[in-house]
Amino acid sequence: MHTLPFLLSGFEIQQISSDETILKITAFATSPTAVCPSCQQISYRVHSYYTRSPQDLPISGCIAQLALQVRRFRCQNQQCQRQTFAERLSALPVSARQTARLGTILDAIAVVLSGQAGSRLTDQLAMPVSADTLLRRAKKAATPSRPTPRVLGVDDFAFRRGRTYGTLLLDLESHQPVDLLEDRRAETLAEWLRHHPGVEIISRDRSTEYLRGATEGAPQAQQIIDRWHVLKNLREAVERFLNRIHSQLKALADNPEKPVLRQKRTSTEKMLADGSRLRRHALYEQVVEHYKQGGSILGTAKQFKISRQTVRKFVQAPTFPERARATRTTSALDPYRTYLQQRWQQGCHTVSQLWQEAQTREFSGSRMMIYRWVQLQEEAASAATSQSSTQAKPSPNLPAPRHLAWLLIRDLERLDEEERQTLTFIRHDPSITLAYELVQQFVTMMKERSAQQLDTWLLTCLTSGISELENFAQGLQKETSALQAALTLPYSNGPVEGKINKLKYIKRSMYGRGGFSLLRQRVLKAT
Numbered sequence: 001m002h003t004l005p006f007l008l009s010g011f012e013i014q015q016i017s018s019d020e021t022i023l024k025i026t027a028f029a030t031s032p033t034a035v036c037p038s039c040q041q042i043s044y045r046v047h048s049y050y051t052r053s054p055q056d057l058p059i060s061g062c063i064a065q066l067a068l069q070v071r072r073f074r075c076q077n078q079q080c081q082r083q084t085f086a087e088r089l090s091a092l093p094v095s096a097r098q099t100a101r102l103g104t105i106l107d108a109i110a111v112v113l114s115g116q117a118g119s120r121l122t123d124q125l126a127m128p129v130s131a132d133t134l135l136r137r138a139k140k141a142a143t144p145s146r147p148t149p150r151v152l153g154v155d156d157f158a159f160r161r162g163r164t165y166g167t168l169l170l171d172l173e174s175h176q177p178v179d180l181l182e183d184r185r186a187e188t189l190a191e192w193l194r195h196h197p198g199v200e201i202i203s204r205d206r207s208t209e210y211l212r213g214a215t216e217g218a219p220q221a222q223q224i225i226d227r228w229h230v231l232k233n234l235r236e237a238v239e240r241f242l243n244r245i246h247s248q249l250k251a252l253a254d255n256p257e258k259p260v261l262r263q264k265r266t267s268t269e270k271m272l273a274d275g276s277r278l279r280r281h282a283l284y285e286q287v288v289e290h291y292k293q294g295g296s297i298l299g300t301a302k303q304f305k306i307s308r309q310t311v312r313k314f315v316q317a318p319t320f321p322e323r324a325r326a327t328r329t330t331s332a333l334d335p336y337r338t339y340l341q342q343r344w345q346q347g348c349h350t351v352s353q354l355w356q357e358a359q360t361r362e363f364s365g366s367r368m369m370i371y372r373w374v375q376l377q378e379e380a381a382s383a384a385t386s387q388s389s390t391q392a393k394p395s396p397n398l399p400a401p402r403h404l405a406w407l408l409i410r411d412l413e414r415l416d417e418e419e420r421q422t423l424t425f426i427r428h429d430p431s432i433t434l435a436y437e438l439v440q441q442f443v444t445m446m447k448e449r450s451a452q453q454l455d456t457w458l459l460t461c462l463t464s465g466i467s468e469l470e471n472f473a474q475g476l477q478k479e480t481s482a483l484q485a486a487l488t489l490p491y492s493n494g495p496v497e498g499k500i501n502k503l504k505y506i507k508r509s510m511y512g513r514g515g516f517s518l519l520r521q522r523v524l525k526a527t
């Protein structure tokens with residue numbers, strides 16, 4: 001037993017005993033002398049013996065529990081204030097409950113994974129420690145200081161589900177995290193930059209806080225708007241535009257030959273619809289008013305118990321946005337259409353007659369449905385006589401504005417057949433054709449990193465008559481230098497986004513414990 005490959009410098013093993021999971025090792029300190037920590041003199045005189053029981057690295061999958069006989073020495077220096085002292089052991093720090101070598105491993109684990117998850121892992125590794133011990137160790141572990149980068153990436157991340165935000169700073173050349181800031185205010189970033197002179201290029205998103213922070217903290221640095229964020233903003237502008245004209249497109253899709261003519265409704269349907277429209281209109285006015293009084297999107301959404309998307313749609317629409325018409329679902333009438341059509345052509349145009357006939361054929365729908373169908377036939381007949389009858393095109397099922405925005409932004413090569421058809425269809429609207437050309441030109445500039453066309457593009461966009469794109473261009477005009485840089489320099493915040501995903505993982509593994517300083521530790525040490 002004494003030949004186990006077990007080494008603890010300064011000790012000699014006396015006895016090893018074990019049960020199934022724990023190996024207990026008894027040993028005693030062998031050095032004949034000790035140095036007084038106060039006066040540094042060597043002492044030969046042992047004052048007393050006592051036992052310390054630290055945990056050590058596991059052995060063969062068992063917990064290693066030490067029982068170490070150590071000593072107090074008497075200081076032999078008459079001048080020294082200290083009478084006795086405990087011997088100092090390199091393998092076992094003062095008052096530690098783990099040996100130094102176990103401590104090193106626990107620190108490494110704590111930095112990557114502490115809290116309950118870390119504690120479960122150390123259990124499995126036969127070196128059990130509590131979640132609190134791991135947290136304490138992670139906080140104590142020294143944070144390495146990173147060299148100031150030449151090219152700095154700045155991006156925000158959410159603490160606690162988006163209620164508060166912090167800032168991640170990244171070296172865009174080495175792709176290492178440089179630091180973590182507790183918020184995303186201009187002052188905090190400026191302060192950091194002043195303490196870290198030498199940053200030459202700063203890549204950031206389009207928040208005005210980062211713009212101001214970078215300008216104040218490092219006025220000599222070249223700023224770059226991150227391309228990914230610019231394209232995201234462009235897509236959002238396009239989506240707002242499509243949202244505004246969506247009902248118009250929908251009408252075109254439902255009735256491609258007669259975009260202006262709307263189908264009449266029965267008085268009951270109209271009354272119901274009007275009631276719902278009135279309620280929605282009243283809500284719209286209240287929401288817009290609340291928002292104008294300084295309410296936030298989120299606050300307004302909570303106040304009226306509606307989604308944030310709805311609030312945003314309301315406050316961004318120039319006038320009351322009419323609801324897009326619901327797409328037709330299957331109807332109890334469907335199996336009878338052929339029969340009714342046949343009867344119609346034979347000259348039977350009376351509602352009660354048709355309803356009776358349908359009922360004898362087990363039609364379960366209401367009389368109103370037949371009435372409505374008859375009305376549609378009459379309208380179609382009168383429309384056909386007033387203008388030359390044409391074969392109606394099958395109307396494409398119009399996707400939501402968000403999806404349509406992607407169609408305008410993405411490379412045509414990457415659209416499937418159905419998406420191309422939809423794109424061709426909506427481009428019948430001249431304003432969409434214009435928007436499409438502007439968007440594609442911009443995407444190409446971004447992809448090919450060519451800034452030559454930028455001024456012309458901005459000018460065209462500013463006079464396009466599409467207010468959403470005009471606003472987008474106005475915003476870019478305020479940051480022309482940073483935009484030019486984005487189109488000529490190779491840096492982007494891509495790596496920052498990647499690190500933020502990793503940061504989310506670290507945050508989750510902490511189960512909300514430990515606070516900002518620990519999170520910062522982890523992010524800087526985990527890479």
Ligand SMILES: [Zn+2]
Nearest residue numbers: 036039075080
């Ligand atoms: Zn002494």
